[in-house]
Amino acid sequence: MRCPKCGHDNPPDTLFCEECDWRLDVGYRAPKKRNPMAFAVIALVVGVVSVALGFVDGAAIGGVVVGALGLVLGSYSVNLPRYLQDSNKGVCMGLAGVGMILSVFGFILGLMVYAGVF
Ligand SMILES: [Zn+2]
Structure with missing residues (x-):
């Protein structure tokens, strides 16, 4: 399963990304750059x-x-x-x-x- 945050391709049935620990069933939106x-x-x-x-x-x-x-x-x-x-x-x-x-x-x-x- 591809990680929505970093794009790492994880094995199926993984809950947390092996690369960045993002929860794979949670969508990721890049934070806004405005300060x-x-x-x-x-x-x-x-x-x-x-x-x-x-x-x-x-x-x-x-x-x-x-x-x-x-x-x-x-x-x-x-x-x-x-x-x-x-x-x-x-x-x-x-x-x-x-x-x-x-x-x-x-x-x-x-x-x-x-x-x-x-
Ligand atoms: Zn990731």
Whole structure:
């Protein structure tokens, strides 16, 4: 029986693969390559950048643009660990959440600075 994980050809009536110990009656799906932590950290960085840009008089519109981007990225990153059953779920969701809040802040701040409120 061919192993669904490593492809090793095992003798019939084997339950565990001789090569990798995978249970042969259980289908194997390769884990997804996406890394929720990387997405969360990027969302956080984008959020920080949007707030930083929002404070700069000439670059405030950049804060609006980056803030909008961070909001999309953040909302995506917040949900990602839930689908992937990542062990760092809480940390990932926390980082992405903070990135999202910062993005909203940067977006509004940039908009107000750009409009000349400050
Ligand atoms: Zn195997």
